Amino acid sequence: MPVPRSTERRMIAEIPPRSGTAFRLAAGQHLRVIDPEGGQVSDMLAFAADDPREALSNGRTFDYEETIRLGEGNRLWSNRSRPLLEIVEDRAGLHDFLLTPCSEATFRHFYPGKPVHRGCFGNLAEALAPFGIEPDAIPVAFNIFMNVPVGRDGRIKVDPPTTKPGDFIRFRALADLIIGLTACSAYDSCGGTFKPIHYAIEAG
Template sequence: MMTTEATLTMVDNSEPAGTNDSLKSPISADGTPELGRVYEVPARHGRAVRLKRGQTIKIINTYGTQVADMWAFNAGQMSEFMSMEHLHAWIDRVNPRPGDQMVSNHRRPILTFKTDTSVGVHDTLIAPCDIYRYRTLGVEGYHDSCADNLRLALKAIGLRTREVPGSLNLWMNIPFDGEGKIQWLPTVSKPGDYVEFDAEMDCIVVLSACPQDIVAINSNKPLPVHFSVH
């Protein structure tokens, strides 16, 4: 294979299409949380949090109607991350339940799904929203997105990801029928419903309070979610 200047150029997908306060408001300089403190992920924004192995993160759907996109990265090797494609093969189901190991693209546990007080409707199929998604929905100019919230939240604590992995879309309600046709429906969770995940390795968890306000997955009104680490 002939090597060209183009093949030697390392191109990645780490740069956001725009910016918001996710870049300016990390929970701490390196994402280390104060244990037991409840943090807010503001509507349309993202936050990154550093977990040590054995710690538990609790994520709260404070108002009941909000989707939260979630990622997890190996703190020592950001190229290893929680992978929805690998999860499907690991659990032999589309959606995880408490007790399931959430595996990485290296096919090893990064988190364990511990608790779910909701009815258990989450999504692992839909890609995080991005500027291209909003353009196809008719948006002109910049629109906050989960993909950019991931990039900005990581950048706020001095980290980056070369790619935007598929997210675990907490409380996102995307039913599908026997022919595989999907629907985009509002959440079926209640105010105060929460999930908990145990860290199986030192990792960085990123949460985005999804900014989607065109398709009705957030009842067209993005709202904050909250989290704490124990």
């Protein structure tokens, strides 16, 4: 019998609650992002390693994929009309590509009575700075596991993720990339809990 993918040997890294990281992902490598406890969100950014002015674009992706609900088989496109990542396996089935990473400003706006946090935006900005990527260059993230229903009138809300422990999504890099990745810091997105995110880089 074939060995299930979930037990294959690989290094799994942990992103602690309310933090972020950035790393290189070579063309052809796979990135697996896992929700180890369930009910958590991870904001992901991708930039072309050879020129980070090329970055994920939700608008170009909606254009080419002709949907705002991205899942298995869809590709995530750059502002230069190049596919950067392909979703090759999706055990969660619900992600968001409409909303920007939370920041100090969004915390003050949405949670006026609660402590302010720099959010995924601040975490991504710090993690990406060593790659020469400025905060202003952070686009809309692909918000893995994030549950953002869109009503028929266009109104949106942020509900808790539907993920169960161990749910994951797996991407294949279609170019040499710089990836930014977080464990969500906002109250609504992760149902009021702050949990870690796991990820693994695989040979593909």
